[in-house]
Amino acid sequence: MQQFILGKKNQITVISGILIVLGFFSHFVLHNLGLSQGSLMIASVFGVAPIAIQAYQALKVKVVSIDVLVTIAVIGAFLIQNYEESAIVTFLFLFGHFLEQRTLNQTRSAIKELTDMAPESALRQLANGEFVEVDVDDVDEGDILLVKTGAKVPVDGTILTGEGHINEASITGESVPASKTIDSAVFAGTILENGTIQIRADRVGEDTTFGRIIELVEEAQDSKSEAERFIDKFSKYYTPAVLVLAFVVWMISQNVELAITVLVLGCPGALVIGVPVSNVAGIGNGARNGVLLKGSEVIHDFSRVDTIVFDKTGTLTIGNPEVAEKEIYAENVNEVLGYLASVERESDHPLAKAVLTNIGTTTFSTVEETEVVKGGGIVAKVNGHRIAVGNVALMEKENVKLSKKAQADVKRFEQNGNSLVLTAVDGNLQVLMGIRDQIRPGVKNDLEGLRKLGVKNLVVLSGDNQGTVDLVARELGLTDAHGHMLPEDKSAHIEKLQKEGQIVAFVGDGVNDSPSLALADIGIAMGSGTDVAIETSDVVLMNSDFSRLPHALGLTKATAANMKQNIIIALGVVVVLVASLFFSDWMNMSIGMLVHEGSILVVIFNAMRLLKFRLKGNRNNVKTGVKEIVTAK
Incomplete structure (x- = not known):
């Protein structure tokens, strides 16, 4: 029977509303007091039934819920024959619940859209x-x-x-x-x-990127933030406190109606719903915009980050080395490049791939007597010529003399953070190439966006040589840069920053980044990174789109602020209502309940603004043609 009544709550709301209209119509138009009171009495009984059942279920698990307050207030109003108040209070409470569920479903629509997109x-x-x-x-x-x-x-x-x-x-x-x-x-x-x-x-199945997105978002919805845990503890003591206050008011004033009104006005409905709905809306916005936030605790911590540490390769840079600078000393350029390409085609080294990509279409020759020089490069015979391809140490071993210009070029290329590939034909230097990883397009603007959002320190930690790391840091305007860093060195540096009182986020994509992702206050993984990196992170930027990072930080700050706004609205309404009850003549149960339900809708609509959050000036807005909307603090 209980489940049947709870399942018909919307229908009961409609019936209750019709009976209330009939009651007032009978009173003011038909002047039939009996029919009026009968209609309002039935409306009160109908309306209080599902509320009383929920109150009973809560008391069974030793929870004094809002439903308990409303049930006591309605029964009290009914006993003192204030049928108008009891009927109106139950109707407003039920109608408010209907609107609350309807608007909550809209905030969850971003998540539902994801599941609806799943292929069948x-x-x-x-x-x-x-x-x-x-x-x-x-x-x-x-x-x-x-x-x-x-x-x-x-799949x-x-x-x-x-x-x-x-x-x-x-x-x-x-x-x-x-x-x-x-x-x-x-x-x-x-x-x-x-x-x-x-x-x-x-x-396939749950192992697909899409399946993992849905799983992570659903887990995030079920998590609780610090604000939500505060509300849980607050409600645990708040509701009994309201009951005690109402009892004290009755003892002092001997006014039952006043005591019952205190119960109604003290209902913390908006307080209970305000924080979770902000959390769901924030996570939903992230899911729509390629950002996975793994829970509301992540939102709270990420919003307070003041230091972001980056891995270099695959994070700040694309992760695919390219020829950045080149000097040709040969007269027969095409022939020499053909020899170089023929030798590099024998190797699967990333630098060799970069050289081949740069040369493009050419004439390949047969390569003979290939010798791999450990830590140096490759020496081989091509069309009767001795070809040496490698670093400066290999050139010295091959007795290749570098002209003053070549020496100056080598020095300049190294200062620019390049890895060097020198090519000699029969003991003469013919080609010098400088190869380096390319910085992701737009990263500098994104980093500036992070600074505007309050990030004070931007640090890069990399296993690459210090010269290359310094070059990236200078080009991007980073606060600090450290090269030759092993995974344990990165973790130690993050610990050092945390001990200095900084709230640290780490952004990476590789298996070697996993310890740092787990250790940092917030671990942020690039979506195309390794499974281990994604699993140990708190935030995932899908498709490794770095431009999502400022949006993610801005979204968490807006969501955290939204939670605080909703708490202030909810508590402020209760304070104003209770104060009005004691210091004014116009406050009563019906008005109080109407204001309460209004405050619930206010906090829900306030949270729903997060679904349209866009970070002003983010390059991703221009790229997608989305209208810039700012709904932050």
Whole structure:
């Protein structure tokens, strides 16, 4: 019976409202006092039923909830034959709950949109080459799948054939479709806007990026922040305190109606709902914009960060070395570059790949007598010429003389933070290349955005040489830079900063970053990083989009401020109502309950502003064409 009544709460609200209208119509129009009081009495009984059941369930687990206060107040008003007050209070309480649930569902819509985007079926290739539609849960790793125009990509995978443009907004928050070709990675839940592709399933089910996003967001919703834990403790003592206050008021004044009114006015409805709804709205905004916030505790801590420490490679830089500077000393340039490319094609070293990419299309020759010189480079024979490719130490070993210009170039390249690749043909230096990782486009503006949000220290820690790290730090205007850092050195430096009283966030993407991500007050992982890095982090920037970092920090600051605003609104309303009761003549139960329900909607709508939060000036707004909206403090 209890579950039946609670399940019909909305219908009871409607019936109660109709009976109240009938009661007042009978009183003021029909002048039928009996019908009026009868209607209001029935409305009171109907309305109090679900509230009393919830109060009873709360008392069974030793919790004195808001429902207890309202139930006592309504029963008291009914006993003193104040049927108008008892009927109106129950209706407003139930109607307020209806509006509260409806608006709360809107704040959770960002999360629901994610789950609705989850693919349900896939076209899997059979042994005979045909494709049949199967449930996405039946897809295994290694299966070949067909994705047609307009369809959702069912799993994380790699394109084997075909090309097209994929809308990855569900993963990255980026509305501009990404161009995909053979060997490109694709993600479950994204949409192929044009083209037809065949993919190999690399991750399926809950292991897909999309599945992990939903799991992390759902876990985040269930977590509690410091503010929520405060509210829980506060409510535990607050509700009994209101009961005691009402009893004291009755003992002193002998006025039952006044005591009952104190119970109604003391209901902390907005206080209980205000913080959780801010938390859900903030996490929902992050999920829509490519930022995973793993819980409301993360929101609280991240909003207070004053120092951000970065790994260099793959975080501040792209992670793919490129030829940044080049000097040619040879007269027969194309021939020498062909020799160089032929030798480098024998190696899988990242620097060799950078050299080949820079040279591009050329004529390859047969390479013979290849010798790998440990810590130096490669020496080989090409078309009868002795080719040496490597660093300065290899040139010295090969007795290659460097001219004054070449020596000056080497020094300049090193000062610019380059790794050097020198090429000699038959003992003569022909080519000098400086290779370095490229800084991510727009990172400097993003770092400036972090400073504007109150971050005082921006630090880079890297295993790379100090010269390269210093170059990156100078170019980006970082506060501090340290090179030659092993994973344990990074962790030790973070501990040192924390002991100095700084609240530290660490941004990284590799397995070697995991200790630092776990140790920092807030660990921030790039979404394309390793699984270990993502699992040990508190915040994930999907698709490794660095521009999401200022948005994430701005969002957490706005959410934390929103929680405080809602607490102030809720407590302020209670104080004003109670003060009005004792120091004015116009306050009564009905007005008090109406103001209470209004305050609940105010804190909910205040929190819902977070769903439209956009950080002013963030380059990502320009890129996606989203109108800039500031809904922060």
